Amino acid sequence: xxxxxxxxxxxxxxxxxxxxxxxxxxxxxxxxxxxxxxxxxxxxxxxxxxxxxxxxxxxxxxxxxxxxxxxxxxxxxxxxxxxxxxxxxxxxxxxxxxxxxxxxxxxxxxxxxxxxxxxxxxxxxxxxxxxxxxxxxxxxxxxxxxxxxxxxxxxxxxxxxxxxxxxxxxxxxxxxxxxxxxxxxxxxxxx
Numbered sequence: 001x002x003x004x005x006x007x008x009x010x011x012x013x014x015x016x017x018x019x020x021x022x023x024x025x026x027x028x029x030x031x032x033x034x035x036x037x038x039x040x041x042x043x044x045x046x047x048x049x050x051x052x053x054x055x056x057x058x059x060x061x062x063x064x065x066x067x068x069x070x071x072x073x074x075x076x077x078x079x080x081x082x083x084x085x086x087x088x089x090x091x092x093x094x095x096x097x098x099x100x101x102x103x104x105x106x107x108x109x110x111x112x113x114x115x116x117x118x119x120x121x122x123x124x125x126x127x128x129x130x131x132x133x134x135x136x137x138x139x140x141x142x143x144x145x146x147x148x149x150x151x152x153x154x155x156x157x158x159x160x161x162x163x164x165x166x167x168x169x170x171x172x173x174x175x176x177x178x179x180x181x182x183x184x185x186x187x188x189x190x191x
Contacts, residue, residue: 002040005030006054009047014096018048018106048103048114055099056121063125067132074132075141075186081132082159082182086175094166101160126152136186144185151185 008030012021023044027034041047066081089097096102100118107114129152136142144151158181162174 001032001036002050003054005032005037005040005047006050010051010055010099013051014099014102018103045111045113048107048111049117052100052103052114052117052121056124063128067128073141074135074139077132078129078136078155078186079179079182082155083179085159086162086172086179089163089166089175090172094170094172097163097167098160101163104160122156125156129155141187142185143187146185155182 005026009021009026012026012029016025023037024034026047027037030036037047041050062084063081066084067077069077072080100121103114104118108118109115126149130149133142133148133151137148142151146154158178162178165174166172
């Protein structure tokens with residue numbers, strides 16, 4: 001039941017935003033009584049943390065597979081990884097965006113427990129990208145002397161901005177611009 005509430009709740013929150021999604025809407029989408037929600041979550045904030053962890057968990061396996069694929073050069077992995085993220089949003093016609101970015105905008109100033117969890121996950125994402133960027137640096141695939149951790153943070157921050165802008169403009173141009181800059185910073189295979 002908990003996983004089903006998270007699954008259905010993710011759809012509701014992704015579609016309408018966290019603050020506009022009440023417990024009633026979440027339980028109605030799941031087809032369960034409102035009281036069932038509180039059997040699995042202490043509060044709506046507790047639900048938000050679980051939602052972020054589920055979202056992150058679903059994305060992590062695919063992310064790890066792409067960023068750690070030794071059959072592909074590290075620079076190419078970075079380019080393919082962000083291209084796949086963009087393709088995922090294009091398929092959804094730029095609706096929903098990134099849940100982590102959405103909840104950061106909505107809840108960072110309102111809910112400390114959610115802010116801390118999001119911060120930790122952004123840190124984890126930064127470390128994963130840093131590892132791939134460091135491999136690209138060692139392989140001569142970087143055209144910049146930026147520290148790998150600074151470049152990783154820059155890419156995430158830029159990506160989240162591109163997602164926001166793509167949603168507003170209903171256009172892939174922000175993704176195209178992001179990819180164009182990424183391919184100037186990283187030369188896959190040392191090309």
